[in-house]
Amino acid sequence: MEPDHIVTTIDGGVAAITLNRPEKLNAFTVPMLVDFHRALETAASVDVVRAVLITGAGRGFCAGQDLSDRSVAPGEAAPDLGESLEVRYNPVVRLMRSMAKPVVVAVNGVAAGAGANLALAGDIVIAARSARFIQSFARIGLVPDSGGTYVLPRAVGVPRAMGLALLGEPLDAETALAWGLIWKVVDDDEVAATATATAAALAAGPTSGLAKTKHAISVSLQNTLDEQLDLERDLQRVAGQSHDYREGVAAFLDKRPPSFGGR
Ligand code: LHQ
Secondary structure (H helix, E strand, O other): OOOOOEEEEEEOOEEEEEEOOHHHOOOEOHHHHHHHHHHHHHHHHOOOOOEEEEEEOOOEEEOOEOOOOOOOOOOOOOOOHHHHHHHHHHHHHHHHHHOOOOEEEEEOOEEEOHHHHHHHOOOEEEEEOOOEEEOHHHHHOOOOOOOHHHHHHHHHOHHHHHHHHHHOOOEEHHHHHHOOOOOEEEOHHHHHHHHHHHHHHHHOOOHHHHHHHHHHHHHHOOOOHHHHHHHHHHHHHHHOOOHHHHHHHHHHHHOOOOOOOOO
């Protein structure tokens, strides 16, 4: 039987997806990536799931593409890595960025290559203090993919993005935080609990409103101020009709915790 390289549990509104190939630092094989995409699709489409949590089993988060995979390794026939991105990696990044649910990533250890950039596609990235982010592509003659050339300059500016991408040096978690690349760094033995609590809090939140917020922030850097003001107006108009807005205001006035339903 095939080992379970992707393990998903659903609890308290959170779909927790674990990359589970610890002996290879959760490097992606083709079937594993297909299963990861499928798990994300399910999490995105099932109503009971209101937030997603992604992490890695063992000491690594994800070492990117499995470089021993025959379909992508240089051999007699040159592999079509563009197809591999088009068919497998890019849909995963698009889904993480576009799904109307918050995606929390717990970077429990090293995140390299596509593994680093998939981590950075999360909405809230929480890293263990010992985690490292490596744009390993430069070391093997490839170009940063899975959204790396998009996210990095926007998050840390062109000079630092260029250094990370050209040099492929490990970026430690504290520096990633100081550079504005991630949300939080916690001690290694706290990363799972912190990320789980964060995802649970999001799942119990006004998730329809959170989805609109995710969308507004995601498109902001491509928009003019006028476009963004218009977008905020349109999203707020819909949010103002929601049950959660009504509940949030009522709870505030009643001095009690709100009970949000995500609608
Ligand atoms: C691995 C890997 C790995 C196989 C660790 N593959 N076994 C997308 C589309 C299509 C094609 C091409 O690429 C892409 C995007 C990409 O992701 S390209 C970039 C791929 N990733 C890398 O280049 C990273 C390669 N790994 C490393 O540099 C190191 O393993 C890091 C720095 C991540 C961790 O180093 P260490 O902590 O010293 O661990 P290790 O190297 O001893 O790895 C542990 C095991 O995991 C080892 O296996 P073994 O059987 O010898 O114990 C490694 O061979 C295996 N492993 N990454 N990507």
